[in-house]
Amino acid sequence: MATPIERWVEEQARLMRPDKIYWCDGSEEEARRLIEIGICQEKIDGEPVFYKLNHNLWPGAYLHRSHSTDVARTEHLTYVCHSDKESAGLNNNWMPPHKAKEMLRKLSDGCMRGRTMYVLPYMMGHPSSPYAKACIQLTDSSYVAVSMRIMTRMHKDAVKRIGNRDDFVKGLHSLGDLHPERRFIMHFPDEHLVWSIGSGYGGNALLGKKCFSLRIASWLGYQEGWLAEHMVIVGIEDPAGNITYVTAAMPSACGKTNLAMLQSALGGYKVWTLGDDIAWLNVGADGRLYAINPETGFFGVTCGTSMKTNPNMLRTLKAGKFFPTLFTNTALNQDTNEPWWEGLDGPVPKNLADWEGNSWDKAQGKKAAHPNSRFTTSLYNCPTLSRDFDNPKGVPISAIILGGRRTDLIPLVTEAFNWPNGVFLGARGGSETTAAAAHQVGVLRRDPMAMLPFCGYNMGDYFKHWLNIGKKLTHPPKIFSVNWFRTNEKDEFIWPGFSENIRVLKWIIERVNNRIEAKETPIGFVPYLKDLNLEGLNIPENELKKLTSINMEDWCGEVKEIKDFLEQFGKHIPEEIWRQYQALAKHI
Ligand code: OXD
Numbered sequence: 001m002a003t004p005i006e007r008w009v010e011e012q013a014r015l016m017r018p019d020k021i022y023w024c025d026g027s028e029e030e031a032r033r034l035i036e037i038g039i040c041q042e043k044i045d046g047e048p049v050f051y052k053l054n055h056n057l058w059p060g061a062y063l064h065r066s067h068s069t070d071v072a073r074t075e076h077l078t079y080v081c082h083s084d085k086e087s088a089g090l091n092n093n094w095m096p097p098h099k100a101k102e103m104l105r106k107l108s109d110g111c112m113r114g115r116t117m118y119v120l121p122y123m124m125g126h127p128s129s130p131y132a133k134a135c136i137q138l139t140d141s142s143y144v145a146v147s148m149r150i151m152t153r154m155h156k157d158a159v160k161r162i163g164n165r166d167d168f169v170k171g172l173h174s175l176g177d178l179h180p181e182r183r184f185i186m187h188f189p190d191e192h193l194v195w196s197i198g199s200g201y202g203g204n205a206l207l208g209k210k211c212f213s214l215r216i217a218s219w220l221g222y223q224e225g226w227l228a229e230h231m232v233i234v235g236i237e238d239p240a241g242n243i244t245y246v247t248a249a250m251p252s253a254c255g256k257t258n259l260a261m262l263q264s265a266l267g268g269y270k271v272w273t274l275g276d277d278i279a280w281l282n283v284g285a286d287g288r289l290y291a292i293n294p295e296t297g298f299f300g301v302t303c304g305t306s307m308k309t310n311p312n313m314l315r316t317l318k319a320g321k322f323f324p325t326l327f328t329n330t331a332l333n334q335d336t337n338e339p340w341w342e343g344l345d346g347p348v349p350k351n352l353a354d355w356e357g358n359s360w361d362k363a364q365g366k367k368a369a370h371p372n373s374r375f376t377t378s379l380y381n382c383p384t385l386s387r388d389f390d391n392p393k394g395v396p397i398s399a400i401i402l403g404g405r406r407t408d409l410i411p412l413v414t415e416a417f418n419w420p421n422g423v424f425l426g427a428r429g430g431s432e433t434t435a436a437a438a439h440q441v442g443v444l445r446r447d448p449m450a451m452l453p454f455c456g457y458n459m460g461d462y463f464k465h466w467l468n469i470g471k472k473l474t475h476p477p478k479i480f481s482v483n484w485f486r487t488n489e490k491d492e493f494i495w496p497g498f499s500e501n502i503r504v505l506k507w508i509i510e511r512v513n514n515r516i517e518a519k520e521t522p523i524g525f526v527p528y529l530k531d532l533n534l535e536g537l538n539i540p541e542n543e544l545k546k547l548t549s550i551n552m553e554d555w556c557g558e559v560k561e562i563k564d565f566l567e568q569f570g571k572h573i574p575e576e577i578w579r580q581y582q583a584l585a586k587h588i
């Protein structure tokens with residue numbers, strides 16, 4: 001008798017009509033074969049799916065060029081289809097599930113004709129973790145199949161694990177005709193189903209990532225009492241060898257990956273990497289919050305990655321231990337057959353092809369690499385991988401850091417008074433937008449806990465859920481906000497950032513361990529400058545003061561905007577959040 005997975009695969013195949021169905025086993029040998037197919041047979045717009053790069057310099061690396069309209073997440077085409085609109089909230093696009101499915105069925109009719117349907121069995125989380133989930137994704141893209149091998153624990157054991165259950169996590173993906181008008185990323189939380197058509201871009205097509213591990217998982221967490229968050233997980237080792245685990249939420253392209261593998265500028269301190277994008281947080285039996293990273297790879301922005309900003313990422317990209325490493329929409333040095341992007345160390349190569357494969361001419365004023373060009377590489381390539389990465393229980397979290405990109409107003413670091421105040425700090429958070437999603441770049445948007453595009457249910461209920469989790473924690477992590485991006489009169493960043501951010505992390509772990517005092521302000525505790533190690537930084541005194549100052553006049557405007565933002569969620573905003581708001585408004 002056919003199993004529920006087999007029946008489901010057959011049903012989809014009848015609709016999508018692939019030429020072949022191929023069940024992946026996640027092995028290296030298979031990845032090599034799929035890449036060969038992507039080089040020699042499969043095409044996107046008549047071009048090969050993969051180009052082999054220089055393996056002497058970049059072991060196991062390949063370049064992929066996407067369709068030119070398909071380079072970022074498309075939030076306006078992303079829907080969360082709860083049975084009622086209210087559950088999806090204002091933060092999500094919504095369509096009734098039956099209507100969404102009718103539309104998707106039409107678009108998917110015969111969409112895999114002439115292609116292979118790859119069946120990808122995978123786990124999010126370590127298979128022996130009580131928090132792990134077994135999933136199946138179907139796709140007609142070899143790029144997606146190979147990327148999923150890097151980003152997840154892909155193995156046929158996931159099929160065994162699902163066995164005869166039919167409530168497994170389901171992902172349906174097809175490139176369709178890659179036309180932006182026939183592109184949709186639809187979520188059906190109650191069925192644990194994601195259906196994505198018309199895009200091959202990571203955030204839209206690697207369905208274990210944003211779609212399942214954040215949007216659907218956040219809804220599961222809401223029902224089951226845990227949190228799925230857009231967060232880095234790191235262990236910070238101090239000179240005495242103690243490791244403090246922290247998570248950090250930041251909107252896309254605000255330095256999350258750099259933080260995840262930070263090379264410390266302070267002697268004696270070390271950062272151990274557990275994840276750069278997603279954390280699943282559960283309350284442990286000891287009343288502490290435990291984090292696992294459900295993924296096994298990095299899908300990060302290349303532009304700006306260099307030996308200065310993130311040396312450990314360059315080492316990861318060149319490690320070649322876990323096969324393969326993919327580059328998407330970078331430029332290509334045609335003399336050496338190496339990937340290239342703006343911000344990479346060394347002189348600009350003479351003979352570059354741009355991200356679309358055309359000869360690049362600087363004089364035309366266009367970037368050679370796409371600003372959202374990406375690398376996909378395994379965490380097992382990372383020289384700073386924490387020895388607890390595969391720990392099924394996860395790691396106990398002592399601090400949660402919430403960051404954003406604000407050129408003004410928000411101090412370098414602030415500590416919330418307590419958990420509810422920290423939830424409010426997250427709820428009011430904003431950031432200037434970047435190129436990771438297709439929208440206007442550089443405008444301020446409120447992005448609570450960096451989850452606005454990823455929370456799979458009403459954001460007001462999400463705040464309530466955070467408050468409830470806090471009630472279950474007898475040892476809650478402290479909550480902090482950080483902002484590396486404040487500028488001076490000349491519009492230059494005041495804080496040097498990157499490896500120097502360890503100075504802020506040091507302050508945070510000293511606060512966590514109650515070793516230092518801090519200054520109380522209406523928005524939380526900020527550092528006394530004497531407690532920040534600033535040795536050798538040369539930041540002028542007046543600019544340093546600006547980094548931790550609170551300008552009441554500017555905050556008046558901010559408080560009003562926070563109110564407008566929260567009011568949109570109507571009755572879903574918990575009383576406690578309004579109490580926190582009133583307390584802030586009164587002081588300002
Ligand atoms: C990502 C994103 O790709 O947040 O991680 O956009």
Ligand code: MN
Pocket residue numbers: 230251252277
């Ligand atoms: Mn992200």
